[in-house]
Amino acid sequence: MVKTVNREHLLMELYKSAFPPLAKYVARMGGSVDDAKDVFQDALVIYYEKAVAGSLITADGKAYLLGIAKHMWFKKFREQNNTFPLDDTWEQADETEQQICNNKVLQFLETAGKRCLELLSAFYYHKLPMKEAAEQFGYAGERSVTVQKYKCLEKVRDTVKERSLTYADFIE
Structure with missing residues (x-):
């Protein structure tokens, strides 16, 4: 029983x-x-x-x-x-889920500020090398860009921690 x-x-x-x-x-x-x-x-x-x-x-x-x-x-x-075909169905579902996830991530990236968003976009999306990023954003050198990129990521992490978000919040 x-x-x-x-x-x-x-x-x-x-x-x-x-x-x-x-x-x-x-x-x-x-x-x-x-x-x-x-x-x-x-x-x-x-x-x-x-x-x-x-x-x-x-x-x-x-x-x-x-x-x-x-x-x-x-x-x-x-x-x-x-x-x-099954492959098309998977791709459609993946595209929809990816779009939703990207929108949520973008919202959190925007909380770090416009300059951070541009810097992170240049580095991660456009694959801009650090040397070119330093020139484009007016930093003294590669190390300065690296430090600024880290600070921007920390702003985003702090926002996520502040709101007690988990991975599931980005995909559901």
């Missing part, structure tokens, strides 16, 4: 933690909430069977469950929409 209660509790916790991200994912990929529920229930059954058999690959149940569900959704999505 105790094991049954623990299993039910574990499954409910997995449902609460893993279903919302899957529902968002399925919605982004053109599915409905009902589609997400169907796929999630099937994935939960597979997860449960593997857990009972002792053949789970990882200890992180949420990640494993989401992996199963996403795989099942892609399979279902591909069957429903034969006109979209």
Whole structure:
């Protein structure tokens, strides 16, 4: 009886933690909430069977469950929409997620100020060498640019720490 209660509790916790991200994912990929529920229930059954058999690959149940569900959704999505190859679907999802992440990162970079944003953009985005960056931004030398770049990054880190943000805040 105790094991049954623990299993039910574990499954409910997995449902609460893993279903919302899957529902968002399925919605982004053109599915409905009902589609997400169907796929999630099937994935939960597979997860449960593997857990009972002792053949789970990882200890992180949420990640494993989401992996199963996403795989099942892609399979279902591909069957429903034969006109979209799986590679295109992945690229579209990756582009959307990347764009959202970039917008959030840009917002935090802007908190460091315009000059910092320009300096970091020149270094990381345009791959400008330190010597050229020193000339372009009017610094005495490469060391000065390096120090300024570090200070700019620290401003951004402080903002992130101040708001108690985690990696998940940038991708969800």
